[in-house]
Amino acid sequence: MIFKTRGAKETQKLAANLAQKTANSKPLKHARIFALEGELGAGKTTFIQGFAKALKIRQRITSPTFVLMRHYKLKTINWKLLVHIDAFRLRDWHDLASLGVKDIFADPGNIILIEWAERVRPILPQKRIKIHIDHLGNNTRKITITEK
Ligand SMILES: Nc1ncnc2c1ncn2[C@@H]1O[C@H](COP(=O)(O)OP(=O)(O)O)[C@@H](O)[C@H]1O
Numbered sequence: 001m002i003f004k005t006r007g008a009k010e011t012q013k014l015a016a017n018l019a020q021k022t023a024n025s026k027p028l029k030h031a032r033i034f035a036l037e038g039e040l041g042a043g044k045t046t047f048i049q050g051f052a053k054a055l056k057i058r059q060r061i062t063s064p065t066f067v068l069m070r071h072y073k074l075k076t077i078n079w080k081l082l083v084h085i086d087a088f089r090l091r092d093w094h095d096l097a098s099l100g101v102k103d104i105f106a107d108p109g110n111i112i113l114i115e116w117a118e119r120v121r122p123i124l125p126q127k128r129i130k131i132h133i134d135h136l137g138n139n140t141r142k143i144t145i146t147e148k
């Protein structure tokens, strides 16, 4: 599906809708994966902020560029953790594998959002949702959501 947003707020609202739908759905056999792609400043972190807020996460979300990964507790029956990964500084998927992400990917209770997911594609579970964000103008973005 393709969406066009005009401003960060609209992108966050789209993300919040997706978060709600995810929260209300049944877990898979492994974690739910959202693979975010798009250049610097596209709005990947902005999207994740809207997603997290809809799941009642109160902390301020920023790109975990240097720590690579952050965890936030979810207080629902089905979902335990929201995991935010930023692959910007990784050379390739081997770097992520060495952080022990396989266990995190395997847990059905986790919702995982990955910025720069294109850099670590080989390690991602097949079943995932791709969110590709393109710049259209200063405040406009094209957001393509593809389910695999
Ligand atoms: N339609 C839009 N959707 C998302 N962000 C937007 C939009 N219009 C303007 N912006 C701005 O673009 C920037 C996106 O930054 P950020 O989310 O950190 O990008 P990324 O994580 O992809 O590098 C923010 O400053 C945000 O306010």
Ligand SMILES: [Mg+2]
Binding pocket: 044, 045, 063, 115
């Ligand atoms: Mg970012």
